[in-house]
Amino acid sequence: MQHGLAGGPVANGGDHGALDVRVQVEDRWNHSVRAVTPLPHGTARLHHHDHTTEDFDLVIGADGAWSRVRPALSHGQPCYAGVTMVEAHFDDVDHRHPGIAHLVGRGTMSAKAGGRSLVMQRNSNGHLRVYVTFRGPQDWHAGLDLADTEAVRARLLTRYQGWHESLLDVLRDSEGGFINRPMFVLPVPHSWQRVPGITLLGDAAHLMPPVGVGANLALLDGADLARAVIEQPIPDEALDAYESVMLPRALDHAKTAQQMLATLMPDSDSDTDDAAFPDALWPAVALPDSSATHTS
Numbered sequence: 001m002q003h004g005l006a007g008g009p010v011a012n013g014g015d016h017g018a019l020d021v022r023v024q025v026e027d028r029w030n031h032s033v034r035a036v037t038p039l040p041h042g043t044a045r046l047h048h049h050d051h052t053t054e055d056f057d058l059v060i061g062a063d064g065a066w067s068r069v070r071p072a073l074s075h076g077q078p079c080y081a082g083v084t085m086v087e088a089h090f091d092d093v094d095h096r097h098p099g100i101a102h103l104v105g106r107g108t109m110s111a112k113a114g115g116r117s118l119v120m121q122r123n124s125n126g127h128l129r130v131y132v133t134f135r136g137p138q139d140w141h142a143g144l145d146l147a148d149t150e151a152v153r154a155r156l157l158t159r160y161q162g163w164h165e166s167l168l169d170v171l172r173d174s175e176g177g178f179i180n181r182p183m184f185v186l187p188v189p190h191s192w193q194r195v196p197g198i199t200l201l202g203d204a205a206h207l208m209p210p211v212g213v214g215a216n217l218a219l220l221d222g223a224d225l226a227r228a229v230i231e232q233p234i235p236d237e238a239l240d241a242y243e244s245v246m247l248p249r250a251l252d253h254a255k256t257a258q259q260m261l262a263t264l265m266p267d268s269d270s271d272t273d274d275a276a277f278p279d280a281l282w283p284a285v286a287l288p289d290s291s292a293t294h295t296s
């Protein structure tokens, strides 16, 4: 069976039997995919950017938000969610910015008011990542050069006027440039009629607000698809089995993510809302008992 994985290496060649699927993998990196077209007899043609083509029994679009495989299955297009995240950084935070290190502690902190928040996340080696997140137009930076760090800083400080000085220091003192990340999402629901030989996983299938599940879902999709391909040697049956699990699961999570975004980033600019992280929307699951490993 020949599988093409858009978003990772192209896997090519191999053979399979009813109970023994073996794919002889030949990794080919940097083969950017331009499009995929279905062929008669349930196979699919991969069109590379270098204008070469290859035919596969199964093409898996794992190529993220701006998937080139998705148009073979659906007309769904990502659209701006009305919220932008601007990423900022600190290095060696404990020594160079002890006040900010104290704010974030050993994990994550967030401060929010109305449609504005600051989320800080401690990474390894004293690195700190900040998401300056606000509701606003996609062109919030109109008239600015996004590479002009000081001009972006000044615009952000204006947006966060009135916030506590210790939080404004996060905007004042960040190191390096700012990265503009407008949030794009696929429509909810996003689905498609089965197309033989082609499927999607991860953000390509269900791009949703980044509220903490996207990478997990992509991994889960991959595991479910792998199991379906092993258990159902006929690609079409494998895709039926996979999509019948993946699509409803994605819909549930996309609805929840949409609701969380609306709750966390309300469409008003009131500074007095006290919306906490909506645990009721995303109930915490019981964690395995860790007492065996934590004895003190």
Ligand SMILES: Cc1cc2nc3c(=O)[nH]c(=O)nc-3n(C[C@H](O)[C@H](O)[C@H](O)COP(=O)(O)OP(=O)(O)OC[C@H]3O[C@@H](n4cnc5c(N)ncnc54)[C@H](O)[C@@H]3O)c2cc1C
Binding pocket: 006, 007, 008, 031, 032, 033, 034, 062, 063, 064, 065, 066, 067, 068, 085, 181, 201, 202, 203, 204, 210, 211, 212, 213, 214, 215, 216, 217, 218
């Ligand atoms: C700011 C932010 C914070 C986030 N935080 C979290 C979090 O805490 N937890 C969580 O679970 N999720 C989080 N997410 C979401 C998570 O990053 C995504 O859901 C996840 O990366 C999706 O994985 P994916 O493999 O589907 O797509 P991607 O990670 O986007 O991978 C797609 C791959 O396809 C390749 N590709 C793209 N186009 C082509 C092409 N034409 N040809 C060939 N290859 C191509 C790309 O180079 C890339 O390697 C966050 C997202 C953002 C933006």
